[in-house]
Amino acid sequence: MGEIVQTLQLPQEARLNRFINDKDLAKIIKQFGTPLYIIDEQTLHMKAKELLDAYKKFKGSVSVAYSIKANFNPAVLKAFMKDSVTFDATSTGELYFHNMCKGNPDDIIYTSVTEDLDEYEYALKNGVRKIVVSSYNGLINLIEAAKILNVKPLTMIRINPEVGVKAEIRASYRHGKFGVPFNGNKVDSAAYMVKEILSNDILSFEGFHFHLGSQITDYTCFVNALEKLDSFMIKMKKENPTFNINTLDIGGGTPVFYGENVPTPNYMALSMMEKLNSMYDTHGIFSLIIESGRYLTAEACILVSKIINMKEYGNDKFVIVDAGYHILLDSALLKQEYPQEIVFTDRKKINNNNMNNNNMNNNNMNNNNMNNNNRIHLAGRLCDTYDVFPTSKVSQLNNAELNKYVLFYNVGAYSIVFNMPFHCQTKPPVVMKSNGQYVLVRKTTTIEHLFAEEGGNL
Numbered sequence: 001m002g003e004i005v006q007t008l009q010l011p012q013e014a015r016l017n018r019f020i021n022d023k024d025l026a027k028i029i030k031q032f033g034t035p036l037y038i039i040d041e042q043t044l045h046m047k048a049k050e051l052l053d054a055y056k057k058f059k060g061s062v063s064v065a066y067s068i069k070a071n072f073n074p075a076v077l078k079a080f081m082k083d084s085v086t087f088d089a090t091s092t093g094e095l096y097f098h099n100m101c102k103g104n105p106d107d108i109i110y111t112s113v114t115e116d117l118d119e120y121e122y123a124l125k126n127g128v129r130k131i132v133v134s135s136y137n138g139l140i141n142l143i144e145a146a147k148i149l150n151v152k153p154l155t156m157i158r159i160n161p162e163v164g165v166k167a168e169i170r171a172s173y174r175h176g177k178f179g180v181p182f183n184g185n186k187v188d189s190a191a192y193m194v195k196e197i198l199s200n201d202i203l204s205f206e207g208f209h210f211h212l213g214s215q216i217t218d219y220t221c222f223v224n225a226l227e228k229l230d231s232f233m234i235k236m237k238k239e240n241p242t243f244n245i246n247t248l249d250i251g252g253g254t255p256v257f258y259g260e261n262v263p264t265p266n267y268m269a270l271s272m273m274e275k276l277n278s279m280y281d282t283h284g285i286f287s288l289i290i291e292s293g294r295y296l297t298a299e300a301c302i303l304v305s306k307i308i309n310m311k312e313y314g315n316d317k318f319v320i321v322d323a324g325y326h327i328l329l330d331s332a333l334l335k336q337e338y339p340q341e342i343v344f345t346d347r348k349k350i351n352n353n354n355m356n357n358n359n360m361n362n363n364n365m366n367n368n369n370m371n372n373n374n375r376i377h378l379a380g381r382l383c384d385t386y387d388v389f390p391t392s393k394v395s396q397l398n399n400a401e402l403n404k405y406v407l408f409y410n411v412g413a414y415s416i417v418f419n420m421p422f423h424c425q426t427k428p429p430v431v432m433k434s435n436g437q438y439v440l441v442r443k444t445t446t447i448e449h450l451f452a453e454e455g456g457n458l
């Protein structure tokens with residue numbers, strides 16, 4: 001581990017998770033080529049523990065739920081199963097993955113956006129018992145599915161607390177897509193739906209869930225949401241003496257370092273703890289679930305790409321890699337600034353290249369590297385304007401040269417799941433570092449496979 005050298009200048013307290021040393025990296029690249037994702041299993045376990053530990057001061061029991069949507073790779077799911085985390089699933093496909101990885105359906109919280117009868121039947125049939133509903137229509141479908149299968153699911157209501165959120169991705173705002181408001185004159189309100197659940201014998205009311213957004217750096221929105229929920233629960237209790245909650249499920253949002261310092265989960269937990277514990281005192285025993293996708297996976301993965309072309313005009317230098325937004329979508333979609341670092345050279349290739357190109361490129365580039373006025377653009381291989389990677393404050397690209405490699409850090413969340421074949425591109429392999437060994441956990445797809453998949457052989 002001591003051999004790992006990080007060349008990036010990082011702000012205080014921040015660090016990047018370089019879990020692979022140069023020697024192993026060279027070996028893995030030789031074996032699998034680039035582009036290539038490398039996931040570190042140990043980091044996944046560490047993150048699950050860190051997040052759980054952050055909420056130690058809560059008076060009730062706490063569990064961490066992994067949001068499968070962030071990275072559904074089976075090896076990642078199996079890794080988290082060792083940590084006995086709960087899983088936040090959103091589609092029958094995710095349930096299938098969880099099931100095929102031998103997950104226990106008791107460890108699922110099913111939070112769907114579509115909420116149709118077929119999927120609720122599928123979920124209940126497969127043993128899922130904790131369901132979060134987000135609409136009155138969904139509630140009716142769940143009642144129907146529960147009747148058909150003759151089971152009594154634990155039902156939570158996803159509320160939209162309609163609080164202001166300062167984050168990259170906001171999921172809570174007035175009249176937003178997700179959840180239902182507390183009150184209102186329509187059936188799509190928590191007040192109406194709680195009464196509906198309490199008044200029938202088919203569902204068992206379990207509690208509330210809210211998800212405010214992702215990469216949330218200002219935690220006041222959580223406290224505001226809890227305050228609103230607290231008052232709402234007091235009102236509900238007055239109106240329905242049997243009203244009680246067993247679970248409060250707080251959605252994702254725990255942020256990850258990409259270049260700007262972000263608060264830690266400890267800090268996040270601390271800012272909510274007083275309110276959470278006072279709610280515990282007011283409303284009686286309930287368990288807390290902390291959901292996370294990004295925090296649990298992002299830092300556990302590095303994308304390795306190779307510099308395959310370069311050009312320069314005026315003060316602009318383009319460094320073109322064999323990656324693109326087809327394997328790192330959020331760089332285009334959200335202008336996500338992943339920290340990037342240039343690493344060692346593939347010597348043999350460089351020599352060939354020098355012979356072929358008559359040395360014109362490399363020497364010029366090297367000289368210009370001294371000159372910091374160059375505007376360096378890190379571009380992908382796609383023929384698309386958006387395929388230029390935003391660079392993080394801590395990215396280090398000055399020493400770019402043909403045939404060197406670019407590491408993209410913290411790409412474990414919302415990247416592999418978005419892989420797409422734009423420009424007839426195959427999916428890169430995924431290698432996982434487990435107990436010091438590097439194991440292939442996803443093969444690359446082939447161009448023949450893609451041709452067949454697209455109907456080429458029909």
Ligand SMILES: *Cc1c(COP(=O)(O)O)cnc(C)c1O
Binds near residue numbers: 211
């Ligand atoms: C996406 C999502 C999460 C995970 O969000 P992160 O910011 O990645 O932690 C959690 N809960 C729900 C309901 C989600 O939709």
